[in-house]
Amino acid sequence: MLRGAWFSSPMGALVRKEFLETWRDKRALWMAVSFSLIFPVMLFAFTTYMVKQSTEEPTRMAFLGGDRVPLLAERLSDDQFQVEVLSEGKPRELLESGYDLVLELSEDFVEDYVSLRSAKVYLYLDSADIASGRAQGRLQERLGKLQQLVVSQRLSARGVAQQLLSPWNLQVRDVSTPSSRGAIILAAVPGLLILTLFVASLATSVDTSAGERERLSLETLLLQPLPGWQLVAAKVLAVASMGWMGALLALAALVSLMPMMPLAELGIQQAATVGSALGMGLLLLPLALLVAVVQILLALRSNSFKDAQTQLSILQIAPAMLLVVLDVSGVQLESGVWQLVPLVAQQQWLKALLVGDPISLPLVLAGSLVSLLMAVFAVALGARALRRERLLNTG
Amino acid sequence: MIEVNAVSKDFGGRKILRDLSFTVPDGRITALLGANGAGKTTCLRIIGGLLRADSGDVRLGGIDVGRDPMAARRQLGVVGDREGLYERLTVAEYLSLFATIQGLSGGVRDKALQAVREELELDDLWHRRTRGFSQGERMKVSLARAMVHQPQHLILDEPTRGLDVLAARLLRKTLLQLRDRGTTILFSSHVMSEVSELSDQVLVMSAGRIVGGGTPAELLAQTGCGNLEDTFVTLAYGTAGGQKEGAPAC
Numbered sequence: 001m002l003r004g005a006w007f008s009s010p011m012g013a014l015v016r017k018e019f020l021e022t023w024r025d026k027r028a029l030w031m032a033v034s035f036s037l038i039f040p041v042m043l044f045a046f047t048t049y050m051v052k053q054s055t056e057e058p059t060r061m062a063f064l065g066g067d068r069v070p071l072l073a074e075r076l077s078d079d080q081f082q083v084e085v086l087s088e089g090k091p092r093e094l095l096e097s098g099y100d101l102v103l104e105l106s107e108d109f110v111e112d113y114v115s116l117r118s119a120k121v122y123l124y125l126d127s128a129d130i131a132s133g134r135a136q137g138r139l140q141e142r143l144g145k146l147q148q149l150v151v152s153q154r155l156s157a158r159g160v161a162q163q164l165l166s167p168w169n170l171q172v173r174d175v176s177t178p179s180s181r182g183a184i185i186l187a188a189v190p191g192l193l194i195l196t197l198f199v200a201s202l203a204t205s206v207d208t209s210a211g212e213r214e215r216l217s218l219e220t221l222l223l224q225p226l227p228g229w230q231l232v233a234a235k236v237l238a239v240a241s242m243g244w245m246g247a248l249l250a251l252a253a254l255v256s257l258m259p260m261m262p263l264a265e266l267g268i269q270q271a272a273t274v275g276s277a278l279g280m281g282l283l284l285l286p287l288a289l290l291v292a293v294v295q296i297l298l299a300l301r302s303n304s305f306k307d308a309q310t311q312l313s314i315l316q317i318a319p320a321m322l323l324v325v326l327d328v329s330g331v332q333l334e335s336g337v338w339q340l341v342p343l344v345a346q347q348q349w350l351k352a353l354l355v356g357d358p359i360s361l362p363l364v365l366a367g368s369l370v371s372l373l374m375a376v377f378a379v380a381l382g383a384r385a386l387r388r389e390r391l392l393n394t395g
Numbered sequence: 396m397i398e399v400n401a402v403s404k405d406f407g408g409r410k411i412l413r414d415l416s417f418t419v420p421d422g423r424i425t426a427l428l429g430a431n432g433a434g435k436t437t438c439l440r441i442i443g444g445l446l447r448a449d450s451g452d453v454r455l456g457g458i459d460v461g462r463d464p465m466a467a468r469r470q471l472g473v474v475g476d477r478e479g480l481y482e483r484l485t486v487a488e489y490l491s492l493f494a495t496i497q498g499l500s501g502g503v504r505d506k507a508l509q510a511v512r513e514e515l516e517l518d519d520l521w522h523r524r525t526r527g528f529s530q531g532e533r534m535k536v537s538l539a540r541a542m543v544h545q546p547q548h549l550i551l552d553e554p555t556r557g558l559d560v561l562a563a564r565l566l567r568k569t570l571l572q573l574r575d576r577g578t579t580i581l582f583s584s585h586v587m588s589e590v591s592e593l594s595d596q597v598l599v600m601s602a603g604r605i606v607g608g609g610t611p612a613e614l615l616a617q618t619g620c621g622n623l624e625d626t627f628v629t630l631a632y633g634t635a636g637g638q639k640e641g642a643p644a645c
Contacts, residue, residue: 012495215477224468
């Protein structure tokens with residue numbers, strides 16, 4: 001009843017008009033939905049690829065002439081490094097048939113080895129193949145260890161202490177964990193969600209401002225007995241609804257895809273639940289309003305529809321870059337003041353919710369209020385902009 | 396009544412309107428004639444409150460447009476030089492929007508919508524979105540939007556431009572009916588036959604000023620010309636068409 005009465009008011013009718021126009025614009029809707037779904041799907045593909053990369057895929061090596069050195073073939077071989085001894089074959093064909101490497105002993109290898117001469121071993125690989133390159137590293141590591149063993153045995157047999165040949169013993173310890181690699185992926189999510197919001201509302205904001213101006217239908221609206229702030233506010237609500245829908249869609253897709261992502265293999269405990277996703281959606285609402293009004297203001301300032309598209313395309317790169325720079329530069333954002341800065345605040349809150357960290361409710365309320373107040377201020381600026389005579393193409 | 400009092404307007408240092416003054420009486424159709432660039436559209440936009448006059452004032456039914464544009468716009472319907480339709484709304488949604496914005500609601504709004512639907516023969520278009528409408532259909536919807544709240548004052552900027560015979564006829568019929576109901580109508584046009592047929596009063600503008608005014612018969616008598624076209628050319632350009640300077644006008 002109350003809802004119906006509101007829609008019967010001039011402001012209600014205006015809001016309804018803007019929503020109908022926005023949600024019936026198939027081109028804008030298609031753009032918003034596509035971008036919103038692309039980023040979670042890309043994230044899904046990237047995590048899957050990362051896990052595949054980090055998982056030890058066994059190397060297959062053909063060992064031509066390995067039957068003459070069975071101990072060497074046995075020492076090289078383990079679960080991750082499968083050695084198949086062949087008496088004959090052509091290295092190129094073997095590589096093409098699926099082997100990562102082909103190791104071939106020279107004809108007089110055994111004779112040279114026994115005579116303590118440097119016996120020749122030939123390694124064939126396809127450097128264009130990533131797996132082949134990785135396999136080469138693995139083989140060299142294994143051969144290096146065996147070579148060191150043989151050298152030390154030979155020196156011991158001649159009464160030389162092997163320590164003489166090893167002034168130091170370097171041991172490398174990689175402290176990176178799957179979890180820290182996964183954290184990099186998750187750190188990108190808030191920025192991408194915010195970028196989704198910008199992209200999803202772009203087409204609508206240009207259409208409702210620069211588009212209306214170019215079609216001269218804005219003039220018809222300006223001739224109505226409505227204050228300028230109502231005209232801008234109705235447009236902002238409609239544009240924000242599209243941006244917010246994009247961000248919510250991306251969130252929903254992310255939460256739906258997360259159970260299928262190999263997060264456990266990356267050491268990430270899935271913290272984003274439906275509840276936290278809802279929280280993230282709510283946190284993005286004030287930002288959606290602010291982004292919408294800024295986009296409309298910029299589009300109204302531009303000279304044409306095309307000009308507005310160009311300006312806004314640049315605008316949506318700027319915040320994404322800002323967030324990346326803040327992340328990369330390692331600026332400490334622990335101070336509460338940062339949570340009053342739009343964009344930075346939302347990024348911090350989303351990051352925290354994503355990994356299950358707590359966020360301060362008073363700071364969230366204060367930060368959201370700042371975003372809303374800035375949106376209200378921008379609406380007032382927009383109302384002033386509507387009074388500019390240049391808007392009417394007076395030439 | 397529309398009163399324009401000593402209105403001047405510059406754009407980038409170029410004088411568009413110079414001390415422009417005229418009156419459009421109630422229940423009359425007044426045509427505003429002028430060559431391209433004479434300042435007609437600027438004048439109509441100042442009357443609608445879209446542009447502000449650098450000096451002078453405009454009153455609609457006694458309301459100063461510059462001081463109280465909202466009140467003035469409630470008494471005003473405007474059909475601009477482009478239709479200003481929303482292509483993703485149906486005709487019903489479009490007209491309902493503007494009726495509501497003008498303060499109509501409930502049964503009053505429904506009656507107003509039904510009235511313009513019948514008067515402008517919009518039955519076939521009523522539930523269609525306006526994308527792909529012909530020029531005549533667009534003009535009908537635009538006129539319906541301007542008159543749905545039954546304003547006392549109606550302004551039309553070259554309303555018959557691009558219309559076919561039937562649409563132009565319907566427009567003329569509607570304007571005459573509105574005049575008979577007491578509506579104050581001001582329209583700009585280049586079509587002399589239409590001006591002759593519709594106008595009770597003609598105002599001729601040139602270089603931002605009114606250079607002639609009166610009933611069509613009065614203007615003919617004033618210039619000594621045999622038709623309105625020659626009268627207009629004489630008043631607006633000083634000579635009748637291609638005639639040399641100093642030659643008799645008509």
